[in-house]
Amino acid sequence: MSSPVTPGPIPISGELTDAAKKEKPKPTKVVPTDRIGVGRQLDILRAYAAASGNGSRAATVGEVAEIVKMSAATIQLAHPFLASIGLITRTGTGAYSVSQEALGFLNAYEWDKETASHKLGSVMRNAWFGQALLSRITFGPIDEKNAIAVLAEACSAPPEYEKELRMVIEFMAAAGLVLRENGQVRPRPTLASSPSEAPAPAPQPRVEEPREKEQSVNASRLNTSVQSTPGKFNLNISVEVDMAEFSTWRPERIQAFFRGVAEVLAAKADFEKGGAGS
Numbered sequence: 001m002s003s004p005v006t007p008g009p010i011p012i013s014g015e016l017t018d019a020a021k022k023e024k025p026k027p028t029k030v031v032p033t034d035r036i037g038v039g040r041q042l043d044i045l046r047a048y049a050a051a052s053g054n055g056s057r058a059a060t061v062g063e064v065a066e067i068v069k070m071s072a073a074t075i076q077l078a079h080p081f082l083a084s085i086g087l088i089t090r091t092g093t094g095a096y097s098v099s100q101e102a103l104g105f106l107n108a109y110e111w112d113k114e115t116a117s118h119k120l121g122s123v124m125r126n127a128w129f130g131q132a133l134l135s136r137i138t139f140g141p142i143d144e145k146n147a148i149a150v151l152a153e154a155c156s157a158p159p160e161y162e163k164e165l166r167m168v169i170e171f172m173a174a175a176g177l178v179l180r181e182n183g184q185v186r187p188r189p190t191l192a193s194s195p196s197e198a199p200a201p202a203p204q205p206r207v208e209e210p211r212e213k214e215q216s217v218n219a220s221r222l223n224t225s226v227q228s229t230p231g232k233f234n235l236n237i238s239v240e241v242d243m244a245e246f247s248t249w250r251p252e253r254i255q256a257f258f259r260g261v262a263e264v265l266a267a268k269a270d271f272e273k274g275g276a277g278s
Contacts, residue, residue: 029128029155030084031164033077038170041078042105042117043068048088049098049106058095085127087120099123118176125177128154129168134177134187141186144169 032041047067051059061072068075072094079096082088088096101123108116124130132154133147142150144166151157151165169185172178179188 024160025156025158027155027157027161027164030080031155031157031161032081032167032171034163034167035077036074038167038174040068040070041082041171042174044070044075044078045082045087045098045102046106046109048096049102052098052103055098055100055103058091058097061094061096085123087123115176117174121175121177124172124175130172130177133169133172133185137178137185137187141181141184144180144183144185147185 032038036044044064047064048059049055050067051063061075065072065075079088079090083090083096087099087102089099091097101120104119105116108119125134129151133150136142136150137147147169148162148165151168152159152161157165169178169180173180173188176188178185
């Protein structure tokens with residue numbers, strides 16, 4: 001006679017056993033870790049650039065850990081995302097080289113901490129998330145929730161990755177690509193896109209008119225008349241100068257004009273004096 005079999009636990013309806021549990025789906029693209037804030041991940045990138053000797057060698061995780069005062073294990077969580085978009089490249093065990101954009105970020109940080117990360121804009125613009133989101137907000141802002149949905153669609157991310165996708169938008173904002181205002185995401189305007197910020201047009205060089213042209217213009221405003229009678233010669237000269245044109249004359253031209261008037265008056269006075277004494 002066989003011994004009775006003790007029945008095992010009966011699964012509750014809808015509950016999956018460990019063997020039946022499916023692995024959590026992951027995005028098809030690399031997203032930032034949610035274990036480190038965006039600001040600190042940028043600090044890690046800047047530390048790699050600083051430890052690289054201006055890009056002359058690869059920096060180690062230990063060197064970066066000493067700079068940012070974080071554990072090497074925590075720093076490694078930031079590696080997949082930074083490496084996926086080409087900001088760092090693994091060259092050996094625990095060693096990474098940095099891109100030119102990362103070096104530019106480091107150098108710009110010494111001048112302006114607020115906008116230094118804009119040096120990373122070209123890299124993030126060409127990344128999968130930049131291509132997906134910027135084309136959608138070109139003609140106007142969209143809700144941040146919709147922006148996250150756009151990114152989720154681009155990398156097939158399940159809802160569990162909403163926090164990481166929001167961090168992607170934070171990275172884009174830090175890189176100077178987008179602005180987050182009142183729950184919306186819109187492109188960050190460039191200097192030339194705003195009339196108030198557009199650069200002023202370059203001043204045009206002043207071209208001096210040839211003196212021959214000035215003389216021809218003056219000649220058209222010079223009226224003369226000659227009357228001849230037996231034993232006499234009368235010459236009348238009338239000169240008209242428009243005040244608008246007069247304001248454009250060069251100092252030497254004004255001096256020449258009044259010097260000529262003075263000579264005419266002096267000649268007239270000498271003539272009248274000679275006539276009176278005869």
